[in-house]
Amino acid sequence: MQLNSFMMDIIASELEDAVGRENCSTREIDKLTHSVDYFWLSRMWADRGERMPEADIIVAPKDAKETSAVLKIANYYKIPVTTWGGGGGTQGGAIPVVGGILLDTKRMNKIYDVNTRGMYIECGTGAIYKHIEWAANEKGYATMHYPSSLTCSTVGGFLAHRGIGVSSTKYGKIDDMTLQMEVVLPNGDIIETSPAPKHAAGPDLNQIFIGSEGTLGVMTKAQMRIYEQPEERRFRGFLFHNMTDAFNAGRELLQKFKPSVMRLYDEAETSTLIKKIVGVEKKGAFMNVAYEGPAALVEVEHKILMDIFNKYGAEDLGSEYGEKWWDEKITFFYPGNMMDLPQCFGTMDTIAPYDKIEKIYWEMKKAIETNFPQARFIAHFSHWYEWGCMIYDRFIVDGDKVPKDPHEALRLHQAIWNCGVRTALANGGVVNDHHGVGIKLGRLMKEQYGPAMQVFEGIKKQLDPNGIMNPFKLGL
Amino acid sequence: MLISQKSKEIIDSCRFCWMCRHICPIGNATGQERNNARARMLALSLVEREAEPLSGVADNIYECAMCEACTKECVTGWDPVKVVGEVKLELALNGETPEYVNTMLDNIEKSGNVYGKTAICDALKAAAEKHSAKTDTLFVIGKTAMYNSCTNAKRAIELLEAAGVEFTVLADEPDTGYEMSFLVGAAQETKDVMSKAAEVFSQYKTVVAYDPADAKVMLREYKEWDVGMTAQAKTFTAYVAELIKDGKLNVKKGAKKYTAQDSHWLARSLEETEPIREILSACGEVSEMLLNRRDTMLAGNLIMNEYMPDVMKRVAEDRWINAKNMDTEILVTESPDEYELLSATKPEGIELMTVEEVVLQCL
Numbered sequence: 149m150q151l152n153s154f155m156m157d158i159i160a161s162e163l164e165d166a167v168g169r170e171n172c173s174t175r176e177i178d179k180l181t182h183s184v185d186y187f188w189l190s191r192m193w194a195d196r197g198e199r200m201p202e203a204d205i206i207v208a209p210k211d212a213k214e215t216s217a218v219l220k221i222a223n224y225y226k227i228p229v230t231t232w233g234g235g236g237g238t239q240g241g242a243i244p245v246v247g248g249i250l251l252d253t254k255r256m257n258k259i260y261d262v263n264t265r266g267m268y269i270e271c272g273t274g275a276i277y278k279h280i281e282w283a284a285n286e287k288g289y290a291t292m293h294y295p296s297s298l299t300c301s302t303v304g305g306f307l308a309h310r311g312i313g314v315s316s317t318k319y320g321k322i323d324d325m326t327l328q329m330e331v332v333l334p335n336g337d338i339i340e341t342s343p344a345p346k347h348a349a350g351p352d353l354n355q356i357f358i359g360s361e362g363t364l365g366v367m368t369k370a371q372m373r374i375y376e377q378p379e380e381r382r383f384r385g386f387l388f389h390n391m392t393d394a395f396n397a398g399r400e401l402l403q404k405f406k407p408s409v410m411r412l413y414d415e416a417e418t419s420t421l422i423k424k425i426v427g428v429e430k431k432g433a434f435m436n437v438a439y440e441g442p443a444a445l446v447e448v449e450h451k452i453l454m455d456i457f458n459k460y461g462a463e464d465l466g467s468e469y470g471e472k473w474w475d476e477k478i479t480f481f482y483p484g485n486m487m488d489l490p491q492c493f494g495t496m497d498t499i500a501p502y503d504k505i506e507k508i509y510w511e512m513k514k515a516i517e518t519n520f521p522q523a524r525f526i527a528h529f530s531h532w533y534e535w536g537c538m539i540y541d542r543f544i545v546d547g548d549k550v551p552k553d554p555h556e557a558l559r560l561h562q563a564i565w566n567c568g569v570r571t572a573l574a575n576g577g578v579v580n581d582h583h584g585v586g587i588k589l590g591r592l593m594k595e596q597y598g599p600a601m602q603v604f605e606g607i608k609k610q611l612d613p614n615g616i617m618n619p620f621k622l623g624l
Numbered sequence: 625m626l627i628s629q630k631s632k633e634i635i636d637s638c639r640f641c642w643m644c645r646h647i648c649p650i651g652n653a654t655g656q657e658r659n660n661a662r663a664r665m666l667a668l669s670l671v672e673r674e675a676e677p678l679s680g681v682a683d684n685i686y687e688c689a690m691c692e693a694c695t696k697e698c699v700t701g702w703d704p705v706k707v708v709g710e711v712k713l714e715l716a717l718n719g720e721t722p723e724y725v726n727t728m729l730d731n732i733e734k735s736g737n738v739y740g741k742t743a744i745c746d747a748l749k750a751a752a753e754k755h756s757a758k759t760d761t762l763f764v765i766g767k768t769a770m771y772n773s774c775t776n777a778k779r780a781i782e783l784l785e786a787a788g789v790e791f792t793v794l795a796d797e798p799d800t801g802y803e804m805s806f807l808v809g810a811a812q813e814t815k816d817v818m819s820k821a822a823e824v825f826s827q828y829k830t831v832v833a834y835d836p837a838d839a840k841v842m843l844r845e846y847k848e849w850d851v852g853m854t855a856q857a858k859t860f861t862a863y864v865a866e867l868i869k870d871g872k873l874n875v876k877k878g879a880k881k882y883t884a885q886d887s888h889w890l891a892r893s894l895e896e897t898e899p900i901r902e903i904l905s906a907c908g909e910v911s912e913m914l915l916n917r918r919d920t921m922l923a924g925n926l927i928m929n930e931y932m933p934d935v936m937k938r939v940a941e942d943r944w945i946n947a948k949n950m951d952t953e954i955l956v957t958e959s960p961d962e963y964e965l966l967s968a969t970k971p972e973g974i975e976l977m978t979v980e981e982v983v984l985q986c987l
Contacts, residue, residue: 181663197675257655279652286949299643299645299647300643483640
């Protein structure tokens with residue numbers, strides 16, 4: 149519908165009635181700051197002095213009840229609703245591309261309970277994850293969810309796109325860390341998922357909403373796991389002379405125990421980022437492993453690690469680089485260290501079993517470097533499982549090779565992404581590992597899922613028949 | 625905008641970086657996306673690119689407490705607070721400061737303080753009058769305490785008396801320039817106010833600033849902006865810690881457990897964190913909040929309380945939550961702003977004291 153100024157006032161007054169006038173805004177500054185996230189295209193657009201699509205009104209409910217009232221209003225008037233947590237996503241998932249209501253969750257930031265018997269924190273999904281980490285730390289525990297965006301993203305943001313932290317190999321992804329959630333459906337109904345995450349009471353409701361990127365409702369409250377602080381956390385850096393040995397060593401290690409951190413950097417990333425931040429000067433593929441828990445167990449794990457990695461010819465670099473890496477794990481992403489405009493860049497993280505992952509890496513590298521000779525390709529492999537691991541591969545095009553015209557720059561960006569992700573899919577990978585889909589990769593979802601996509605479409609149609617929730621995201 | 629090249633670099637570096645979001649006391653209190661350094665820098669980057677008018681960001685600039693938490697947090701050394709200071713000046717030069725700022729500036733002109741107050745409480749007046757004679761040491765109460773925290777300022781004088789220190793308190797104490805610097809940055813008018821104060825202060829060997837905000841401008845801005853002051857400026861906390869160390873204040877260690885609410889002006893701007901701990905540990909046990917020393921979180925700013933009182937209330941309430949989570953028994957402030965705003969929101973079961981109050985109790 150056309151939101152003329154009269155109707156806009158009518159709708160705004162209803163929203164103000166629902167959440168309080170002070171929690172609704174049509175101010176330029178609020179529209180502007182909710183229009184640019186961490187998606188390269190939105191950043192490039194702003195960099196070129198262009199305004200991104202903006203919401204008509206920003207609404208900040210304080211809880212599920214207020215969220216429900218907002219969604220009921222939105223459904224009645226058939227106004228799009230885009231949910232915004234921290235806005236730190238890379239896939240454009242939080243950008244209000246068709247205007248309407250921008251639902252900012254950050255007022256839902258209450259920490260209700262640090263439950264050291266049930267080993268979880270119950271909080272509003274608008275809480276910044278670092279704040280729930282502080283709450284855990286104050287009681288002597290930890291969330292063990294340490295992504296680079298820990299300090300800027302909300303609990304709901306991580307849930308929305310199935311986020312992951314650097315200690316995931318031992319502690320899991322965000323979807324492994326969630327016990328129960330409260331969700332507001334598009335029609336305004338407030339539901340709770342199963343009281344325990346492991347059960348035989350039908351399919352897992354948590355996992356329907358986790359990763360749904362605001363297309364199926366709004367997650368408003370969650371119980372997130374906490375863990376004991378490890379008695380010891382030990383690091384070891386290694387240098388592999390070829391990637392095959394590194395994959396074999398990693399796979400074999402995972403059959404024995406789960407380290408917390410495992411990160412393998414290809415030669416290109418070792419000689420650039422790792423050299424700059426961690427100080428490793430030698431050529432090869434750097435791998436950092438952290439293992440933690442009771443000191444006695446750590447000692448046993450150390451022996452297993454050294455034996456296996458020695459078998460595959462890994463050069464032991466000691467603990468220094470690993471410790472440095474841990475200290476600097478977020479430094480990689482600060483301005484000045486990270487890729488930045490005017491460069492064109494993207495992270496095409498994908499995941500596959502060990503029998504496919506190395507091939508995916510080489511095929512993606514070849515596809516990007518052959519089809520886009522102006523691009524560099526660097527990668528690391530983090531988040532390892534018993535069965536496979538994730539590639540965090542990036543393309544970088546230097547600024548002087550990026551078209552000046554923003555529309556042409558957008559086309560180049562899209563073409564590189566199409567090439568990279570389609571190569572991953574053709575070789576057994578997935579659209580994305582942990583950054584989500586958003587508007588960036590929605591078009592490729594059908595290519596991955598084929599007729600399976602109708603499952604998602606069916607759920608969407610049932611829960612959101614008016615299609616108001618985060619339109620054009622997730623390929624829905 | 626007529627801002628420095630360095631500020632332009634900061635704007636373009638910070639506009640897409642959220643790494644300091646969690647540490648912003650204002651953003652944490654309001655939950656507003658615009659209340660973090662990246663949002664502010666993004667908006668300013670669009671002003672720079674002429675896609676947004678300067679006036680559109682004015683209120684947002686004044687929502688920054690300039691507490692430097694974001695600056696301290698940035699591992700690559702960017703300083704969003706520097707930009708805020710320069711843009712405040714730019715707004716003033718363009719006549720685009722918000723109305724509430726103009727009101728406070730008018731108050732400074734008419735009454736000598738942002739609050740527009742003229743009366744000092746009788747008890748403080750009387751306490752100050754006893755020290756009108758010229759000595760080597762000048763005790764500067766500051767506008768904030770003078771008009772908002774009378775009892776505490778009087779206690780501070782009593783503590784110096786207990787130490788047997790000879791000191792002067794001026795009946796017509798000059799404005800340090802803190803308020804002007806907070807409102808319009810490095811304007812010529814700010815520097816003029818500071819120069820007048822420095823001229824008076826320079827007649828003493830030592831100037832002890834009761835308010836950490838005043839100490840901050842004396843020790844930092846006066847130097848950066850070439851405001852000549854020959855007297856040695858000291859913070860009240862550091863001065864009291866010295867008096868204890870020198871045996872001039874004979875404190876007795878008790879069983880009470882104190883927790884410092886580090887003033888960000890001292891902890892971050894001046895990197896002074898230990899004197900308060902030396903004082904508290906001389907008087908009792910010391911426990912810490914999770915966010916302590918240079919990681920301290922703002923608990924309130926009385927200038928901002930003039931135009932965003934609801935937010936200042938929430939800022940103070942958030943700090944009380946931090947204190948409660950760590951089972952704090954007695955929270956001890958260094959700053960009159962923080963004392964007053966924490967006092968107004970104090971929950972049951974925790975005591976709130978100033979440094980001087982703690983020391984007076986354990987003499």
